[in-house]
Amino acid sequence: MTQKMSKFKSLKKTTKVDFATYLGVIVVFAAVSALQSGGSLTRSAIGLLVPICCYMSMAVSLNLTVGILGELSLGHAGFMSVGAFTGIVVSQSLLDSVTSAPVRLAIAMVVGAIFAAIVGLLIGTPVLRLQGDYLAIVTLAFGEIIKELINCLIIGHDENGLHFIFNPAGNKTVDDLGLSATGTAIIKGAQGATGTATIATFTAGFILVMITLIVVLNLTRSRAGRAIMAIRDNRIAAQAIGLNLTKYKLMAFVTSAALAGAAGALYGLNYSSLQATKFNFNLSILILVFVVLGGLGNIWGSLIAAAALTILPEALRQFADFRMLIYAIVLIFVMLATNNPQAKAFFQRLLPHRRASAEKED
Amino acid sequence: MEFLSYLISGISLGSVYAIIALGYTMVYGIAKMLNFAHGDVIMIGGYISFCAMFYLGLPNIVAVLLAVIVCTVLGVVIERLAYKPLRSAPSLAVLITAIGVSYFLQNSALLIWKAAARVYPPVVEGSIQLFGGRLTVSYVSLLTIAACVVIMIGLTAFVNKSKMGKAMRACSEDKAAAQLMGINVNATISATFAIGSALAAIAGVLLCSFNTSLMPTTGSMPGIKAFTAAVFGGIGSIPGAFLGGLLLGVIEAMAKAYISTNLANSIVFAVLIVVLLVKPAGLLGKSVTEKV
Numbered sequence: 001m002t003q004k005m006s007k008f009k010s011l012k013k014t015t016k017v018d019f020a021t022y023l024g025v026i027v028v029f030a031a032v033s034a035l036q037s038g039g040s041l042t043r044s045a046i047g048l049l050v051p052i053c054c055y056m057s058m059a060v061s062l063n064l065t066v067g068i069l070g071e072l073s074l075g076h077a078g079f080m081s082v083g084a085f086t087g088i089v090v091s092q093s094l095l096d097s098v099t100s101a102p103v104r105l106a107i108a109m110v111v112g113a114i115f116a117a118i119v120g121l122l123i124g125t126p127v128l129r130l131q132g133d134y135l136a137i138v139t140l141a142f143g144e145i146i147k148e149l150i151n152c153l154i155i156g157h158d159e160n161g162l163h164f165i166f167n168p169a170g171n172k173t174v175d176d177l178g179l180s181a182t183g184t185a186i187i188k189g190a191q192g193a194t195g196t197a198t199i200a201t202f203t204a205g206f207i208l209v210m211i212t213l214i215v216v217l218n219l220t221r222s223r224a225g226r227a228i229m230a231i232r233d234n235r236i237a238a239q240a241i242g243l244n245l246t247k248y249k250l251m252a253f254v255t256s257a258a259l260a261g262a263a264g265a266l267y268g269l270n271y272s273s274l275q276a277t278k279f280n281f282n283l284s285i286l287i288l289v290f291v292v293l294g295g296l297g298n299i300w301g302s303l304i305a306a307a308a309l310t311i312l313p314e315a316l317r318q319f320a321d322f323r324m325l326i327y328a329i330v331l332i333f334v335m336l337a338t339n340n341p342q343a344k345a346f347f348q349r350l351l352p353h354r355r356a357s358a359e360k361e362d
Numbered sequence: 363m364e365f366l367s368y369l370i371s372g373i374s375l376g377s378v379y380a381i382i383a384l385g386y387t388m389v390y391g392i393a394k395m396l397n398f399a400h401g402d403v404i405m406i407g408g409y410i411s412f413c414a415m416f417y418l419g420l421p422n423i424v425a426v427l428l429a430v431i432v433c434t435v436l437g438v439v440i441e442r443l444a445y446k447p448l449r450s451a452p453s454l455a456v457l458i459t460a461i462g463v464s465y466f467l468q469n470s471a472l473l474i475w476k477a478a479a480r481v482y483p484p485v486v487e488g489s490i491q492l493f494g495g496r497l498t499v500s501y502v503s504l505l506t507i508a509a510c511v512v513i514m515i516g517l518t519a520f521v522n523k524s525k526m527g528k529a530m531r532a533c534s535e536d537k538a539a540a541q542l543m544g545i546n547v548n549a550t551i552s553a554t555f556a557i558g559s560a561l562a563a564i565a566g567v568l569l570c571s572f573n574t575s576l577m578p579t580t581g582s583m584p585g586i587k588a589f590t591a592a593v594f595g596g597i598g599s600i601p602g603a604f605l606g607g608l609l610l611g612v613i614e615a616m617a618k619a620y621i622s623t624n625l626a627n628s629i630v631f632a633v634l635i636v637v638l639l640v641k642p643a644g645l646l647g648k649s650v651t652e653k654v
Binding site: 066126129130133141142148149168169324327340343 | 444
């Protein structure tokens with residue numbers, strides 16, 4: 001026992017934090033599952049479980065781009081969208097051949113992740129040459145383009161396989177697909193995906209969050225992760241010591257896109273009807289808010305911010321019309337309180353032990 | 363003739379984008395922040411002028427002036443309360459605060475004026491017929507284009523000639539050095555926000571006249587597009603914002619007319635991406651060489 005304890009003590013601090021993160025997520029999952037099976041969660045709370053898991057995963061993956069790689073991305077919802085609609089198409093077309101819902105969900109999420117990764121690679125290769133606000137505006141542009149392209153897609157499935165129509169003029173309908181009598185339309189242009197079998201579960205959400213954490217934390221602590229952070233901290237110095245900038249930037253960007261794709265697939269399969277306009281600029285911004293509020297590069301913070309800010313508008317439902325106003329005010333005040341020098345000093349006076357630790361850091 | 367009419371509608375939409383982009387670019391040049399709330403100040407300007415015209419029955423020109431005054435004050439108040447305390451904070455924190463302000467304005471408008479779209483009649487009625495009636499150009503289009511050109515010239519003269527303009531340019535280059543030269547940096551930044559917001563109010567009136575409708579989310583997409591226009595032309599550059607706005611408007615109108623209505627925004631953004639890949643600092647932006 002004592003040997004084990006000393007082994008734990010000899011672990012690096014980062015490793016301890018990582019294990020604490022995994023453990024924390026597992027404990028919360030167990031607690032929420034217990035509450036759910038005990039019947040003490042309301043219907044609306046249960047409805048929030050899967051989206052919260054998706055948002056957590058989105059926030060952690062965006063943190064990889066914004067916090068660890070240090071590049072502002074405003075189009076993260078675009079990757080989620082790619083994952084969501086790929087996942088829906090895969091799951092709906094495998095309805096008969098793969099009868100087990102969890103297996104189908106897993107396949108859909110993996111394919112969603114792969115497609116999002118491919119799109120991430122296509123976008124990242126030219127775009128990561130840009131920097132700062134220019135990179136941000138181009139990711140924003142890509143997010144909007146993906147949204148409009150998916151809005152123009154009509155996809156159906158019958159025994160001959162998948163049928164696609166690209167419908168930019170908006171004059172074609174599902175009838176133009178040429179489906180056989182047994183075929184079904186999966187994505188109907190601007191109407192989006194309707195009649196999707198909802199197979200997403202909280203357990204799948206938990207597994208998704210765990211996989212995201214394992215991937216992101218391991219990448220961050222690896223040699224590649226240190227290279228990525230070196231690029232963030234000083235690009236020129238990193239280049240001077242021989243790091244391949246494009247390779248490491250793409251590694252972080254594509255990993256982030258793939259995880260967003262998996263989260264998107266789960267999200268898409270949680271709703272029977274879903275439109276591409278759901279994944280708009282505001283969603284990208286919402287996820288960015290999770291990341292910044294949780295702290296850049298802080299994985300723990302992303303998880304908590306994602307959960308808290310998804311629950312907050314629901315918890316404020318009793319204020320009806322005022323809830324988004326309150327949300328906005330809370331957001332502004334939190335940003336002011338955590339970033340204003342005077343406010344910081346004020347909070348440090350209130351909490352003496354934090355003052356001590358802050359002084360130690362200095 | 364058809365082409366000419368699309369071109370004029372594109373230029374007039376582009377002029378609105380250009381006016382918004384000028385506000386964006388001024389604020390960015392000096393405060394080095396993306397003011398995401400800018401699009402919502404436009405919307406507030408639209409509502410103020412709407413209310414002044416319909417509930418108070420004021421003449422149009424007075425309504426526009428009232429909107430300009432309210433938005434100027436609003437811009438300065440936002441800067442004081444939300445952005446000034448974060449002068450030394452990381453830029454992402456300021457960005458999120460700006461997003462918070464944007465949500466705040468949108469939801470306040472939602473509470474005050476409700477979600478339903480209002481019909482916004484153009485500030486000037488009528489149109490002129492050219493080429494024997496084959497080409498109709500509305501007075502609003504002409505007014506928009508004229509306003510944009512006047513604002514662009516006025517702003518360039520102000521920034522290059524006036525003492526305040528000189529202070530603005532100094533602040534945008536180096537705040538600390540500007541302060542040492544006796545420039546009141548905070549007052550300069552406030553003045554920039556005031557000008558940007560006044561422009562937003564004018565843009566709001568013109569945008570609503572152009573679209574003939576008004577709702578709490580009216581400002582967000584034009585805000586994003588104008589931001590794109592500012593980056594397109596080279597952010598921080600006044601002629602760049604003008605050029606970027608005009609080009610964006612024309613590309614959008616042409617894409618809508620000849621390619622696809624559904625993909626118009628995609629085409630605009632695709633052109634932006636290509637331009638940025640070829641000229642990473644935008645069309646008229648200065649590319650800064652890095653010193654090691």
